[in-house]
Amino acid sequence: MSVISDPHIFRHPPPSLTANNATPRIGQSFVQTVSASSGAPLIRVERASKRFANGVQVFDGLDLDVREGETLCILGPSGCGKTTLLRALHGLLAIDSGRISVAGETVRRPRRDVAMVFQHFGLFPWKTVARNVAYGVELAGLPEQERGLRVERYIDMVGLQGFERSYPYQLSGGMRQRVGLARALALEPRVLLMDEPFGALDAQTREQLQDELLRIWEGIDRTMVFITHSIEEAIALGDRIAVLSPRPARVREIVEVAIGRPRTVEQVIEHPSFVELRERCWRLLRARAA
Amino acid sequence: MEKAEVRESTGAAAQAERPRRLLAWPRSAREWLVRGGSVLVVLVAWQLYAPHVNPIFLRPPSAVVQSFADLLRDGTLQSATLESLRVLVVGLAIAAVGGLLIGVASARSWVLYNGVNPWITALYSTPSVALVPFVSLWMGIGDGAKVGVIVLFAIFPVILNTQQGIRYVDAELIEVARAFNSSERRLWTDVLLPGALPFIFAGLKLAIPRALVGMVLAEFLISVGRGLGSLIIVYQNTFRVDRMLVPVIVVSAMGVVLIAVVQWLEGRLAPWARRDR
Numbered sequence: 001m002s003v004i005s006d007p008h009i010f011r012h013p014p015p016s017l018t019a020n021n022a023t024p025r026i027g028q029s030f031v032q033t034v035s036a037s038s039g040a041p042l043i044r045v046e047r048a049s050k051r052f053a054n055g056v057q058v059f060d061g062l063d064l065d066v067r068e069g070e071t072l073c074i075l076g077p078s079g080c081g082k083t084t085l086l087r088a089l090h091g092l093l094a095i096d097s098g099r100i101s102v103a104g105e106t107v108r109r110p111r112r113d114v115a116m117v118f119q120h121f122g123l124f125p126w127k128t129v130a131r132n133v134a135y136g137v138e139l140a141g142l143p144e145q146e147r148g149l150r151v152e153r154y155i156d157m158v159g160l161q162g163f164e165r166s167y168p169y170q171l172s173g174g175m176r177q178r179v180g181l182a183r184a185l186a187l188e189p190r191v192l193l194m195d196e197p198f199g200a201l202d203a204q205t206r207e208q209l210q211d212e213l214l215r216i217w218e219g220i221d222r223t224m225v226f227i228t229h230s231i232e233e234a235i236a237l238g239d240r241i242a243v244l245s246p247r248p249a250r251v252r253e254i255v256e257v258a259i260g261r262p263r264t265v266e267q268v269i270e271h272p273s274f275v276e277l278r279e280r281c282w283r284l285l286r287a288r289a290a
Numbered sequence: 291m292e293k294a295e296v297r298e299s300t301g302a303a304a305q306a307e308r309p310r311r312l313l314a315w316p317r318s319a320r321e322w323l324v325r326g327g328s329v330l331v332v333l334v335a336w337q338l339y340a341p342h343v344n345p346i347f348l349r350p351p352s353a354v355v356q357s358f359a360d361l362l363r364d365g366t367l368q369s370a371t372l373e374s375l376r377v378l379v380v381g382l383a384i385a386a387v388g389g390l391l392i393g394v395a396s397a398r399s400w401v402l403y404n405g406v407n408p409w410i411t412a413l414y415s416t417p418s419v420a421l422v423p424f425v426s427l428w429m430g431i432g433d434g435a436k437v438g439v440i441v442l443f444a445i446f447p448v449i450l451n452t453q454q455g456i457r458y459v460d461a462e463l464i465e466v467a468r469a470f471n472s473s474e475r476r477l478w479t480d481v482l483l484p485g486a487l488p489f490i491f492a493g494l495k496l497a498i499p500r501a502l503v504g505m506v507l508a509e510f511l512i513s514v515g516r517g518l519g520s521l522i523i524v525y526q527n528t529f530r531v532d533r534m535l536v537p538v539i540v541v542s543a544m545g546v547v548l549i550a551v552v553q554w555l556e557g558r559l560a561p562w563a564r565r566d567r
Contacts, residue, residue, distance in 0.1 A: 122466035
């Protein structure tokens, strides 16, 4: 297995894209459209279809582009196949027809430069916080010294200093998901796939972690696909929101969130465009299948 | 004072209109009091009743204690215990390691799983005692045969628990391993074996009492040697019911100690298992 030699495992987004994205986004007015200044598609979903063995058609001819450097929220009614779509994006699940590609390569199995955060946290109960965070970078075959640095850096970034030797059962739900986040971030992936990561948390912890994620995102500036069924969460975190229809899922509309960064959940909620965005998403979710 | 205490504690205690003094004690103290009391009452009744029975059938606890001391003094008990322990430890070790290997091998390969399981199910469902004569026929009457009987008794719970433990490892965690590009070897060391560990320990705890049955039974059915089971037979033949009970007590103490050892090991190796899941 050529783990270490894989050239773009830990590469940061190319400088041109970073510059292109970060600079205009800060302080950007909500009236502007983001689309013109955003990067080229990094992830492409083209006419993807998936039917489960029990005959359920999860999605049928679904098209979706994720641009380099953006946060795309996928918003849809429960059970519409959001998680299935994300698993397909990561190659954990094969689609029946169509194509999913990352950076031009068709996805067949999980890539080293894509990391996932799970709704169920997915922590190993028998590993300490530090060992859980180290899991991904260990498997990626990083040298031990670099692993140690990464673990330390990302444990600090998610605010878990002092809990390195704790076990997951000793942590609250919010802290557990911080571990899950640090584990994915430690890989310094090109793409972060977030599968309703805050869905299992209470409202307050959820909001706190949304703010943390916004803050962390400023520091890393990576492409992120974020699954949620919460309209507010999608607006707070996303640059664009892909609203899905009920099964078989299709992208009903892509809503641009023209709220500048850096931003906090509070700023988003108080933003003049928030109410309008929420209503638009709400109507899209409520509309009967077209 | 009592009333104030009752009012402080909620629920069940508040429902009791007239709390008795004992209920005001901490719960664990109350429970231990009842346990100790129960043992004491039976021992006292036994002590008082025994003199009225033919001593061939029943001797009082005091006589058992006396015999215990006698057998310790002349070294009979020590040598019998060592003799039995030797066979037991070898048998249990083979059952644990063998059971673990068979369980692991058959857990992830559907061919092995389906090939091995009819036999395991059949042998585990058969009362193991019924198979002891076969073991003796094939392995003779020496220590080897006794070890064989212990393995026969103890291996199946280890196999089945290892197998089920691995098969029922949280599917979500297996997907996490896939999502992070785990190799098959790392999947075993990171996910499957640690996930199955609590089941494996449960299997060992089931195996210990069965191994002890095998140990005693082997001496009853295969050959009378110098172990604890043999002592029981020897003293039965000489109508020493007080001495007969001594090896019985030692055997049950062995069970208690061995299970405590496994439990301690589990606490060391699987500290997460006690609380969360």
